[in-house]
Amino acid sequence: MQRMSRTTFAAAAALMLGFGPAVAGPAEDELVVNDEITITTVAPAAAHLEGHLDTVYSGWLFRTEDSRAMQKDDFENPMFIYVERGLEAWDMADGSEGKSCADCHGSIEEGMKGVRAKMPKVNAGGALWSMEDYINSCRTERMGAEAWKWNSGEMKDMTSAISLQSRGMPVDVAIDGPAAEFWQRGKDMYYTRYGQLELSCANCHEDNYGNNIRADHLSQGQTNGFPLYRLKDGAAVSIHQRFVGCVRDSRAETFAAGSQEFRELELYVASRGLGLQIEGVAVRP
Ligand code: HEC
Ligand code: HEC
Secondary structure, three states: OOOOOHHHHHHHHHHHOOEOOOOOOOOOOOEEEOOOEEEOOEEEOOHHHOOOOOEEEOHHHHOOHHHHHHOOOOOOOOHHHHHHHHHHHHOOOEOOOOEOHHHHHOOHHHHOOOOHHHOOEEOOOOOEEOHHHHHHHHHHHHHOOOOOOOOOHHHHHHHHHHHHOOOOOEOOOOOOHHHHHHHHHHHHHHOOOEOOOOEOHHHHHOOOOOOEEOOEEOOOOOOOOOOEEEOOOOEEEOHHHHHHHHHHHOOOOOOOOOOHHHHHHHHHHHHOOEOEEOOOOEEEO
C-alpha cells in the first residue's frame, strides 16, 4: 500500500484539520505511580514492526505535565472511582444463579492477575474475544445475569478493576497460532485509509506521532493505558470507544464498539505495544 509522505499528510491535515508545527517528541519523564510502581513507557519495537517503528512510546509521554502528574498518584487519578465500584461489583451476587465473580474466581488480585495483559485473545471456541466478551459470557452463561452494554458504566467499572490487576505487567498478546488470521485482518485495517480525509490509523499514529494536529499532540495511539479517563469527556473511555472517535475524526463511517472489526483492530494495536507495560488505568486530556 502506498503511504502518504509526511509532507502530503501535512498539507492535507493543515487544510482539513489544522495541523500545527512539530513540537518536541515524547516527554522525558518517568512514570512512577504512588512513588513505588515504575512503568515502562519507552521500549524497542517488536520485531513485527520492523520498517515501521524502531521505538514504541506510551501515550502518557505525549501529554502535558499536568495530566501526566494525575496518573502518578492514585488519589489524583479519577479512574479510581471506577475501580472502586468494580471492586464492589466483583463481590456482589447477581443473576438467577446467585453467584458473584468472586465465588468462582476468588479474589480479584489473584484471579485476574495478568488477564488484561493478554487481551484480546482467542477463546476455547476459536473466536477472538475482548475482555468485555469474557465478562459478558460469565454473566449470561454462568451467572444467569444480563449482559452489560459494551460502553456502560458497569462494564467500565469492571474492566477498570480487572485492568488494575495487570498494572506494570508487560503487554502479552498472542499474535501467532489461532490468533494469526485475526491479527492480519487487524493489521490490514490499520493501514487502510478511511473517509473523506483518506486517512489510515498509520497516517496519524505512525507517520506523524510527535506532531500536533489541532490542539492535540499526536501519540502512537497505543492501548496499554486503557481503560482511561478523558478529562475532556469527564468519563472513562474504552478501547473501542476511542477507535470510534478516531475513525470519526477521519470523517468516515465507523464500526460499532464490540464489532468483530474492532476486536481484530484491538489485537493488532495491542501488538504494536509489545514491550510496553499495562498502566492499569490511565488519564488523558
Ligand atoms: C460460575 C463460575 C463463574 C462466575 C460466577 C464468573 N466466572 Fe468468569 N470465568 C469462569 C470460567 C470457568 C472461566 C474460564 C476459565 C478459563 O478458561 O480460563 C472464566 C473466565 C473469565 C475471564 C477470562 C479469564 C482469562 O484468563 O481468560 C474473565 C475476564 C472473567 N471470567 C471475568 C468474570 C467476571 C468479571 C465475573 C463476574 C461478573 C465472572 N467472571 C463470573 C467462571 C466464572
Ligand atoms: C486524523 C488523525 C488520526 C487518525 C487517522 C487516527 N487517530 Fe487515533 N488519535 C488521534 C488523536 C489526535 C488522538 C489523541 C492524542 C493522541 O494520543 O495521539 C488519538 C488517540 C488515539 C488513541 C489513544 C492513545 C492514548 O494513549 O491515549 C488510540 C488507541 C488511537 N488513537 C487509535 C487509533 C486507531 C486504531 C486509528 C485507526 C482506526 C486511529 N487512532 C486513527 C488522531 C488520529
